[in-house]
Amino acid sequence: MKLEILLLGALLNRPSTGYELKKFFDTHGRFMRSNTTMSQAYRTLAAMEERGWVEHTLEERPGASNAKRYHVTEEGHTVFIDWLNRPYNPPTRLGDPDLYARLGYAGFMTVEQVINLLDIEINTRLAEVARYRHRDRTRFDEPPPGYDLELGGQMDEWLHRQGAGAVDRHIASLTELRRRLLDGEPLNPEPAAETKERSR
Numbered sequence: 134m135k136l137e138i139l140l141l142g143a144l145l146n147r148p149s150t151g152y153e154l155k156k157f158f159d160t161h162g163r164f165m166r167s168n169t170t171m172s173q174a175y176r177t178l179a180a181m182e183e184r185g186w187v188e189h190t191l192e193e194r195p196g197a198s199n200a201k202r203y204h205v206t207e208e209g210h211t212v213f214i215d216w217l218n219r220p221y222n223p224p225t226r227l228g229d230p231d232l233y234a235r236l237g238y239a240g241f242m243t244v245e246q247v248i249n250l251l252d253i254e255i256n257t258r259l260a261e262v263a264r265y266r267h268r269d270r271t272r273f274d275e276p277p278p279g280y281d282l283e284l285g286g287q288m289d290e291w292l293h294r295q296g297a298g299a300v301d302r303h304i305a306s307l308t309e310l311r312r313r314l315l316d317g318e319p320l321n322p323e324p325a326a327e328t329k330e331r332s333r
Contacts, residue, residue: 134166134230136177141213148204165230223257251311258304
């Protein structure tokens, strides 16, 4: 995920200082883009400010350097919404953050847009399952010298089952999310036990 988009999303949620952005990258932001350093963030913010996407105000701090608090401009807001609404092209690798980053900003979208996003992802993954699930996974005609055929074969099968299970769970969870959105149901229903306990 591009750092500019991640920063715009974070600052639209809350105008922030560099310290507050570091806390974001150490927690929520790490799931959208790994290994982001603050030097990268500051360089990107400076470039974004030159483009007119963000601006900052100075906050005086007694006994310390003034802090810059970054805000998204109207132009930056437009850039972010344009990214959110551009056509979604599912990555070939499951787990790339683009889908979940978009879902994380669903508040800027309509239910119909979210369902369309889910449809694209679900249909792409179903097509991949149909095409690749039962492919010929033979690795070689003759194993190379030093290759443990039994261990390698067992590991290949384990990895295949792990990957297949992850894709199946992904499809099932998005299909259920889609159903709940269509039916207007809560996306996070309370477990039955908690509901009963609260009603006492």
